[in-house]
Amino acid sequence: MKVRILVTLKNGVLDTQGKAIENSLTRDLGFNNVSEVRQGRLIELEIAEENKDNIAQIVDDLCDKVLVNQVIEDYSFEII
């Protein structure tokens, strides 16, 4: 099954890239209705497993071991 993992900085961790993007959108391009920009990371991968519970376990393991640094990041995933 194909899995899409979304990694974002935890709330409260200063996201400098999100801040820079926000400044460009608002100050440089005039999108004054835009705020709270956060940038994340999207990882797609194929897992040779059909059982959804097993997939969840594998994804948690992957994220725990390398894909996510849980000191600073949160993640969620969906099967696509």
Next chain:
Amino acid sequence: MKSAVITFPGSNCNRDAQDALVKIGSKVQNIWYKETSLDDDLDLIIIPGGFSYGDYLRSGAMASISPVMNEVKRLAGKGVKVLGICNGFQVLTEAGLLPGALLRNKKMKFICNKVSLRIENADSVFTKNYKQNQIIKLPVAHMDGRYFADGETLKKLEDNGNIAFKYTDDGGNLSDIGNINGSELSIAGIFNNDKNILGMMPHPERANDADTAGTDGLALFEGLAGL
């Protein structure tokens, strides 16, 4: 004294680390990251600066799970001294050998400069040749140097004397200007609880020669060699 310098694909300060170690009379083994066995009688392992794995995913993340790191963890657990400099500090936090994480510099710029640091704890094998609260100057060169940890972890670091260095301004005072990358508590380097592991963003190995960046880094290596 017997030391090992680990080289990952993308490390670029391994040679400087080796030079500093030769200067204090240490034997040096240059270790490629695929190595699965390190000598038990090592006194010191250096994880040098650079851009291991091109900083892909997160700085230090891929290196932290590379084969040699199992051995670094094993020996660190036995009390072997481990020094992570710059990217090496990032590798140590990613490997879970030191708490916290290193994020993009607050002003989003690569910082290449010589900065003032205050010795926060001179009671360690790494810092014993400095005086408590001494101000030293070391080079820095990094993009992801903003130390971050949650409030509880920061309090533990302070309470246990695990903060080794803090960034200061040129007057030797803690300030927003001195805190070049926006680190929590102006932290530039930390120890583990046993004080046999030190991670630091500044480069002591680049400050061991009066003709280049000064000699303020040499004291750290001399201390390790018992000089």
